[in-house]
Amino acid sequence: MSGSCxxxxxxxxxxxxxxxxxxxxxxxxxxxxxxxxxDIFTGARSNPITPTSAPDEGDIFSxxxxxxxxxVHHATNGLHPDEEELDLxxxxxxxxxxxxxxxxxRREIIGPTASACNTTQVPNSILKPSIVTKTTEELEExxxxxxxxxxxxxxNPEKIGDGMNAxxxxxxxxxxxLPMFLNKTFSVRRRFSDFLGLYEKISAKHSLLGCIIxxxxxxSVVGMTKxxxxxxxxxxxxxxEKRRAALERYLQRVVAHPSLLQDPDVREFLERDELxxxxxxxxxxxPGLLKMINRASDxxxxxxxxxxxxxxxxxxKLQEVExxxxxxxxxxxxxxxxxxxxxxxxxxxxxxSKSVAMLGSVEENSALSRALSQLxxxxxxxxxxxxxxxxxxxxxxxxxLADYIRLLGAVRCCFEQRxxxxxxxxxxxxxxxxxxxxxAKLLWANKPEKLQQAKDDINEWESKVSQYERDFxxxxxxxxxxxxxxxxxxxxxxxxxIVKYLESLLHxxxxxxxxxxxxxxxxxxxx
Amino acid sequence: xxxxxxxYSSCIxxxxxxxxxxxxxxxxxxxxxxxxxxxxxxxxxSHWVRSVSVDLNNDxxxxxxxxxxxxxxxxxxxxxxxxxxxxSFQKPEFSVPRQHEEFIWLHDTIVETEEYAGLIIPPAxxxxxxxxxxxxxxxxxxxxxxxxxxxxAKMKQELEAEYLAVFKKTVQVxxxxxxxxxxxxxxxxxxxxxxxxxxxxxxxxxxxxxxxxFGGFFKNMVKSADEVLISGVKEVDEFFEQExxxxxxxxxxxxDASAKAEKxxxxxxxxxxxxxxxxxxxxxxxxxxxxxxxxxxxxxxxxFEKLRKLEDRVASDQELKLTELLRYYTRDIQAAKDLLYRRxxxxxxxxxxxxxxxxxxxxxxxxxxxxxxxxxxxxxxxxLSESGKKELTSFKARRVVAFRKNLIxxxxxxxxxxxxxxxxxxxxxxxxxRQCSGSHGKPGNMREF
Numbered sequence: 001m002s003g004s005c006x007x008x009x010x011x012x013x014x015x016x017x018x019x020x021x022x023x024x025x026x027x028x029x030x031x032x033x034x035x036x037x038x039d040i041f042t043g044a045r046s047n048p049i050t051p052t053s054a055p056d057e058g059d060i061f062s063x064x065x066x067x068x069x070x071x072v073h074h075a076t077n078g079l080h081p082d083e084e085e086l087d088l089x090x091x092x093x094x095x096x097x098x099x100x101x102x103x104x105x106r107r108e109i110i111g112p113t114a115s116a117c118n119t120t121q122v123p124n125s126i127l128k129p130s131i132v133t134k135t136t137e138e139l140e141e142x143x144x145x146x147x148x149x150x151x152x153x154x155x156n157p158e159k160i161g162d163g164m165n166a167x168x169x170x171x172x173x174x175x176x177x178l179p180m181f182l183n184k185t186f187s188v189r190r191r192f193s194d195f196l197g198l199y200e201k202i203s204a205k206h207s208l209l210g211c212i213i214x215x216x217x218x219x220s221v222v223g224m225t226k227x228x229x230x231x232x233x234x235x236x237x238x239x240x241e242k243r244r245a246a247l248e249r250y251l252q253r254v255v256a257h258p259s260l261l262q263d264p265d266v267r268e269f270l271e272r273d274e275l276x277x278x279x280x281x282x283x284x285x286x287p288g289l290l291k292m293i294n295r296a297s298d299x300x301x302x303x304x305x306x307x308x309x310x311x312x313x314x315x316x317k318l319q320e321v322e323x324x325x326x327x328x329x330x331x332x333x334x335x336x337x338x339x340x341x342x343x344x345x346x347x348x349x350x351x352x353s354k355s356v357a358m359l360g361s362v363e364e365n366s367a368l369s370r371a372l373s374q375l376x377x378x379x380x381x382x383x384x385x386x387x388x389x390x391x392x393x394x395x396x397x398x399x400x401l402a403d404y405i406r407l408l409g410a411v412r413c414c415f416e417q418r419x420x421x422x423x424x425x426x427x428x429x430x431x432x433x434x435x436x437x438x439x440a441k442l443l444w445a446n447k448p449e450k451l452q453q454a455k456d457d458i459n460e461w462e463s464k465v466s467q468y469e470r471d472f473x474x475x476x477x478x479x480x481x482x483x484x485x486x487x488x489x490x491x492x493x494x495x496x497x498i499v500k501y502l503e504s505l506l507h508x509x510x511x512x513x514x515x516x517x518x519x520x521x522x523x524x525x526x527x
Numbered sequence: 528x529x530x531x532x533x534x535y536s537s538c539i540x541x542x543x544x545x546x547x548x549x550x551x552x553x554x555x556x557x558x559x560x561x562x563x564x565x566x567x568x569x570x571x572x573s574h575w576v577r578s579v580s581v582d583l584n585n586d587x588x589x590x591x592x593x594x595x596x597x598x599x600x601x602x603x604x605x606x607x608x609x610x611x612x613x614x615s616f617q618k619p620e621f622s623v624p625r626q627h628e629e630f631i632w633l634h635d636t637i638v639e640t641e642e643y644a645g646l647i648i649p650p651a652x653x654x655x656x657x658x659x660x661x662x663x664x665x666x667x668x669x670x671x672x673x674x675x676x677x678x679x680a681k682m683k684q685e686l687e688a689e690y691l692a693v694f695k696k697t698v699q700v701x702x703x704x705x706x707x708x709x710x711x712x713x714x715x716x717x718x719x720x721x722x723x724x725x726x727x728x729x730x731x732x733x734x735x736x737x738x739x740x741f742g743g744f745f746k747n748m749v750k751s752a753d754e755v756l757i758s759g760v761k762e763v764d765e766f767f768e769q770e771x772x773x774x775x776x777x778x779x780x781x782x783d784a785s786a787k788a789e790k791x792x793x794x795x796x797x798x799x800x801x802x803x804x805x806x807x808x809x810x811x812x813x814x815x816x817x818x819x820x821x822x823x824x825x826x827x828x829x830x831f832e833k834l835r836k837l838e839d840r841v842a843s844d845q846e847l848k849l850t851e852l853l854r855y856y857t858r859d860i861q862a863a864k865d866l867l868y869r870r871x872x873x874x875x876x877x878x879x880x881x882x883x884x885x886x887x888x889x890x891x892x893x894x895x896x897x898x899x900x901x902x903x904x905x906x907x908x909x910x911l912s913e914s915g916k917k918e919l920t921s922f923k924a925r926r927v928v929a930f931r932k933n934l935i936x937x938x939x940x941x942x943x944x945x946x947x948x949x950x951x952x953x954x955x956x957x958x959x960x961r962q963c964s965g966s967h968g969k970p971g972n973m974r975e976f
Binding site: 494 | 791800824939945
């Protein structure tokens with residue numbers, strides 16, 4: 001199973017059977033496939049989220065991303081050989097066989113059913129090119145004939161430059177079979193402001209249409225300053241890793257959106273070697289300030305507009321979204337607390353381990369002394385396990401929740417856009433009304449020369465009104481569709497992540513068992 | 528039954544569900560009573576006892592246990608139950624209520640008895656400390672409005688379990704104290720001990736409180752003086768020299784390890800708590816949701832709830848087997864050190880008496896007295912040394928055995944818990960990756976989906 005919830009691309013089509021196997025391997029303990037073993041149970045070497053696709057030969061998506069991670073947390077290198085991982089399920093005595101998905105690329109974004117099963121295999125960035133038209137589309141997406149795939153990874157953060165002008169550059173690698181791209185595999189280097197620039201461009205174009213635009217990762221002055229200043233400590237490494245993962249998820253969400261993928265800006269972002277520097281993403285620039293002002297006025301508008309909602313669905317949906325955002329915040333706080341406590345547990349365990357070692361060194365009975373030093377070692381290993389688990393807790397759960405809190409914000413924006421469109425329609429309608437009244441007045445006052453003008457005006461505004469009406473219809477339809485798609489994605493995403501979390505726990509427990517089992521004979525040897 | 532209790536020893540509510548319910552376990556903390564069933568010597572209590580200090584209660588001629596305890600406000604009333612075949616007692620079987628202060632009184636009188644100077648005196652049981660759960664209960668009460676009913680009920684249940692655990696521990700340490708006395712050939716004959724067991728009236732030791740306070744103060748001063756003494760005195764006996772070095776060093780290390788173990792256990796409990804909050808938050812989110820997502824959320828909440836229980840169990844077991852072991856032996860080491868102090872004092876006395884004798888001989892007066900004094904000091908010192916050696920040697924053996932037992936038990940429990948968690952994760956993992964509409968749990972053809 002691909003380790004990172006879709007961030008790992010399935011291997012190339014010629015490795016199809018390998019990939020298919022890795023699915024069965026999950027529970028079929030007969031598979032003796034060492035390489036595949038690394039995929040799912042790779043926790044030992046690299047965190048499951050890293051885009052490590054072990055069997056690949058120089059695959060751009062392999063180990064690269066994990067180099068940072070080994071600094072961030074002492075990867076338990078060589079703690080356990082891979083073969084042991086396969087025993088995981090034998091020992092747990094769950095034996096099941098199952099047939100695998102037919103084609104690795106097969107992807108429906110239809111229901112939780114399909115998504116659930118394919119969770120383990122398919123990155124959520126696979127999509128169908130057929131969904132382009134908007135107005136005539138049905139709300140349920142249908143299965144289309146050809147399936148294409150597109151996989152993205154963000155890896156290799158590198159610091160360019162020095163001092164306050166330094167920045168991190170990330171490698172964005174794409175692997176695709178879509179015809180609209182020039183190559184099948186390519187990569188470019190991008191910096192954080194490029195990602196923000198992409199968001200600005202997409203937002204400007206698509207938000208008015210009612211699409212839910214995935215929000216980019218947040219800026220962080222503190223984090224970046226530390227990196228710029230050159231502090232080579234674990235917290236800045238952690239920050240870079242966090243950002244790298246967030247950028248990757250961001251891009252994956254963008255390309256998962258069928259209409260966004262078609263956008264030439266997105267394509268350019270992925271393909272073009274040099275992008276013009278996106279300066280208007282800086283907070284204190286002219287456009288930046290303008291954005292802030294716009295946002296303020298939007299907020300005011302939101303309060304004053306009372307939309308005459310003909311369709312209850314929107315009202316109740318918006319309410320739901322707002323509630324959910326609150327609840328997710330609460331959930332996020334709880335997960336945060338878990339991460340912190342586990343880190344605490346980690347350090348306390350380390351301290352305890354040293355203390356036990358000291359005790360062992362003082363103990364006069366030699367067997368007990370040996371056992372105590374062994375215990376100290378076991379506790380040390382536990383510390384590493386806790387560290388890894390905290391890592392998983394954070395990247396699998398906490399970041400997921402943080403992402404969705406922001407995404408729900410984006411959904412709300414989407415609703416607001418629709419309101420804006422409606423408002424525009426209203427204004428046009430009232431303008432039309434005024435023009436008509438003006439015409440009536442002219443008729444009344446009998447001024448034929450101005451009449452023509454008035455009639456032209458009316459025609460103009462009539463066509464505007466009808467266009468805005470169509471726009472509004474279209475936006476309403478799009479928003480509905482988007483929300484449904486979003487909900488399905490959400491359910492699938494959550495499930496993927498919980499599954500991954502369970503895997504990480506499984507790993508930890510398995511290694512725990514091994515640790516303690518190794519210690520038991522030592523304890524028994526005390527005489 | 529032994530196995531049953533063993534394996535989930537910490538989670539009483541699960542292993543002894545009926546028993547706890549039988550006892551009048553009221554929902555408010557004051558006035559809790561733990562019934563006989565929950566505390567039978569065959570139950571959990573004795574296992575820990577035997578782990579911590581082996582060979583207790585082997586001798587049927589004097590069997591002591593604490594089958595019952597009542598907690599009221601700050602006071603815990605233990606029911607001390609004795610079964611004996613010894614003729615020195617009036618009845619073959621009897622029970623008396625005792626409070627913590629009376630245990631302390633017994634300990635102090637034994638410490639003050641000259642004859643026992645050469646013995647390791649079992650450490651006094653620490654005062655029952657319900658501060659932790661009480662504080663949490665208080666906080667829970669304050670935060671009641673901000674959480675759902677289910678969450679509140681769950682947290683309350685947890686707190687009660689925690690309270691029960693503290694309660695259990697304090698009963699056990701008191702029990703162990705008495706059992707160490709009863710299994711020691713010399714202590715069991717102590718007159719005060721017999722009074723403690725038999726006298727069914729109030730021992731009225733409370734007037735000693737003021738004296739105790741000062742006594743405690745003096746004791747500490749004396750103790751630090753002792754430390755100086757013990758390091759200053761020139762030791763002639765190799766055995767005691769080694770013991771001194773060893774015990775001093777070991778004492779500080781084990782105290783440190785005990786404190787660190789406590790912190791570690793507390794962190795574990797915090798993690799378990801967090802799982803609880805996550806589960807609660809997931810449930811809230813599910814309650815508010817109307818889509819298919821709702822069912823997923825509820826399932827996830829269930830997963831975290833299970834994780835919490837397992838994590839909790841690990842933490843409790845670790846505490847019981849490791850932390851409690853370290854705590855107990857910290858106290859026991861102190862008792863051994865006290866023996867060394869007493870011997871060192873006797874040695875110092877001996878040397879002083881020698882010097883006094885020489886001075887008397889020089890001066891030519893009070894020689895007989897000085898001689899007598901010197902003889903007594905020497906006798907005392909020799910007796911102390913002899914019995915001290917015996918005691919310290921058996922203490923060594925006792926310690927090693929106890930550590931071995933506890934470490935093995937803890938390891939076995941850790942393995943068991945990890946395996947259970949592993950299995951649960953595996954099952955959930957399977958459920959979630961196969962959970963699709965249609966075929967219910969059938970490991971079927973994925974193509975269907």
